[in-house]
Amino acid sequence: MLPINHIHHIAIICSNYEVSKKFYTEIMGFEILQEVYREQRDSYKLDLKVNGLYQIELFSFPNPPARPSRPEAVGLRHIAFETDDVKLVHQLITQKGVECEPVRIDETTGKEFFFFADPDGLPIEFYEK
Structure with missing residues (x-):
């Protein structure tokens, strides 16, 4: 077994940064740890704290491709x-x-x-x- 302590973070790429930011902070209630705009990538990175144990990284990129979720697709x-x-x-x-x-x-x-x-x-x- 590898010496893994726990899951460090979950990364999510969103299609509309402001909509997803509102969802994860206002609906889910996650606390903002840090928000960074990365000009060279035209991308936001929002670090969110989940109950003090885990972190979600919310990313925005220009025109990200859709990833199918349903019907059950391979992957996460x-x-x-x-x-x-x-x-x-x-x-x-x-x-x-x-x-x-x-x-x-x-x-x-x-x-x-x-x-x-x-x-x-x-x-x-x-x-x-």
Whole structure:
């Protein structure tokens, strides 16, 4: 086994920086650590703190190509966040105008979970602790 401590960050490339920045800070509630405009790349990089444990790097680039998510495509499928109260998170996100799938039960673990998508269709899951 490699000597890995934990996941350091998740990098996401968005199609509309301002829309995604608002989604990840106002809907998801992630804290901005640093925001940098990289002139040579015409690109923003926004570092977001997730509950003090992890970091999401949100990037913008001019005209990034679309990456299919559905039907199930090869590659990273989704990101998942753990919560103590799946139904409460579902309610809070829905109240902010985000369309969410219904809460379901994982038939293997018996845990509750649900999915929704970020502004670019990236699947996000909340999963019961």
